[in-house]
Amino acid sequence: MDEPEPPARPAGIAHEVGGGTVRLRPVTEPDLAMFRRFATEPGLIGPDWAGFRDPGAPARRYAEDGYLGERDGRLIVWIEPEEAAAGYVSYLGGSYGGRAPYWEIGIALLPEWRGRGIGWRAQALLCDYLFAHTPARRIQAGTHPENVAEQRSLEKAGFQLEGIIRAAEFRAGTWRDGWLYSRLRDDPSPL
């Protein structure tokens, strides 16, 4: 009789490196304080700061669906053995021509966790997770011409630069271009 197949390793949940683990996990109630900080502390989020946001919104959203929506959501970037929430990743669904679905992802780490190799791993994990659990063929991410950390982080997470989106956002007093990156289902995962 054939041996039963071992259970598949969950994709995109955890990456172990040098005695530590970068893990993506669902949002819990204590994480809402971090979301409120990002909404109300000028500049904490980095160059994406776009003014104060409703600090009550995280609790309302958490009560609705735990930030695990079918069309958009967030997961916490959790670091072990420190047992610390380093920040969060997000996903938002879109489609080209109404027929070609894709995800757009984002990330924000707290300043003390940046530059330690967590950002690229978290974004690579999120891609593996979304490709494992949804049929999307394409994941995209936008960043700014001046955000070198995110550009390098996306490249290390398996993304390629596609081009410049002119006047993609209004931020810090003017319309600004965005740089669009993508990773396709067939592109290799760096993890």
Ligand SMILES: CC(C)(COP(=O)(O)OP(=O)(O)OC[C@H]1O[C@@H](n2cnc3c(N)ncnc32)[C@H](O)[C@@H]1OP(=O)(O)O)[C@@H](O)C(=O)NCCC(=O)NCCS
């Ligand atoms: C952008 C961000 C997610 C990157 O994650 P990170 O953990 O800081 O970056 P990593 O440690 O994974 O670094 C990935 C690569 O970028 C490089 N890098 C990191 N920070 C850098 C910086 N400030 N300047 C230049 N390169 C940088 C690293 O050296 C590494 O490349 P290497 O392995 O060739 O040395 C994180 O800094 C962050 O949350 N910033 C604030 C929010 C933000 O900007 N989000 C993106 C909005 S578009």
